Amino acid sequence: MKKWKMILTAAMPLAMALSFPAFAGEWHEDMNGWWYENDDGSYCRNGWDWIDGDHDGWAQCYYFGNSGYLQMNAGYAQTNTGHADGYEIDKNGAWSVNGVTQVKAVPIAVAENDPEALKVYEEAQQLSESLPSANIDVDYTITMSYLGQDIDMSMNMKLMMKEDANGDMQFVCKGTADTLGTAVPIDMFYTDGYMYVNTMGIKYRQAMDLEAAKAQATQINMDLDTDVVKGLRMYTSGDTRKLAFTIDDQKINEVLTAVTSATAETYEELGVTLDMKINESNGEMTVNKDGYCEAMKMFMDYGMSVTDHTTSEADEMNYKMDINMTYKNPGKEVYFEIPSTDGYEDIAVAYVADAE
Template sequence: MKRLMTALLAAVMTVTMAGTALAAEDPAALLERVTQKANELDSMDCDLGVHAVMVMQDPEMDLDLSLNLDMMMNMKMDQIKSGNLRYKADMAMEFLGQTEYATVFYKDGYYYMDSNGEKIKYPMDLNSMIASVEQTTAAADLAPSLMKSLSVREEGENRVLSYVADPAKMNAYVQDALKPLLGSMDVGMIIREVKGEYVINKDDYYTSMNMYMVMDMSSYGETLRIIMLLEGNFNNPGQPVNLELPSTDGYSDLSTYYGTSRGSSGATGPAAEIW
């Protein structure tokens, strides 16, 4: 189950980024401007909410078991383009009747996590990981072919970009994007449906989004049908982000136990066991 949860969180982030890239590949001049402005941002502040229903078949009782997962996250990043990335996220997740709180941040080549007072860290080249994902989502020649439909409508001063992805083509896209994140983890994924909307303000910045996604994930004989709704707000896009990182004192280095090397993406070893 931990491996499936790790893969699920990675898939959420990857598909969200993919949806942004797909929307931005519309040939209209508006979307070209939005893409250019988004790519130039050196900082970001966003709130993300995830509600997921996970359905697993119980072969002994011949019935389906459903589990609910709710997660809220505030994520801030700065110096994205200037080469000294700083990242911090505050998260709350409710699953199986328990609520977990965590603060994670990235600094000087290490990824830190404080989960309910348990502090761990491990080496991660987050700049390389983000560059890898950006390179994948920048495949301009492929992005339009992943869509079934793409449209823009006006609502007051805002424009709303709606999209429906082709599940079969999206599968190949996301699986390729997840390779550097999941490494050798035994996880299979089939996307059944992806659709959503992005709101663009008068200054050509994304201000909010929602996404509905259905997918199957499997690992070591376990298969989950996941029905997921994601909702996000991008706070003050285009403005500097006030990002203060916590102290790095008191964190146990997991590379001592897992034998990870500095510069690893963290896809194997500790990253596979966080959730």
């Protein structure tokens, strides 16, 4: 799949990874065992904490007891197995699953890309570009801030994408959106320059020229490998490699402008202008033994402004979004059929009819 398609997948309205606090500090050992002192002088206790002990941007998860000491089985050295709080741990006391130590990317002040990590990232991108189709499970956890209130939302989507005989993109997407405890099914697909949406029996379509967006993104020389990704670093565990990075705000906003301009005409017909800006974004890619991206995590903090042409009033919203993407059978071709387009109304026509 082309690089812009990965951007589109992430930007579509995308579960949080297991989350414990991450601390910077220092390990200590005394006659009673190991404990960890945080930068503020406090120490970890009563639970699991993500700790980047060597400050390389990758944290491991450790369990500390009430006294603040790292919890491990006393017989670990003899049995080569260990557990803490009912979970498997490795020889250093870090949480592991089936013998694989679990890691989590944490922020570090590094702008340069590690050359080895960049090579693996570029090769995975090239493989993705060569694929004509993809099958992706996408989970979104979103907090929207509006008028001083926070609203939590989530979406779970199954997305299949492919290029047709002309090289144009098609996709089908099924899922569920949950807002304030109310779950709404979503069924949508894209073909021939239109996004089709069917939710609870209400069918509409919206013109969306993704090919124009792709062309515009190409004109600004968008390159995910060198222009956008910063602080790229790698963690290797067996045949699996994890790549963590931050994203250049200016470059990603140029791409966002290219994508949103594809729907600008529709919003103009509705009498509003939509502006979006990404404030912060970072991610983590998992590459399998064959060099394919098999998972992607992303965090986005972005603002959205909707201005009414009649009143010139603007509604301001902020979104914080965690995205988990799992690529199913990467490298294998995906087959699907586009549903019938019968019975879908243009969104602008439906809006005018409702207003009248």
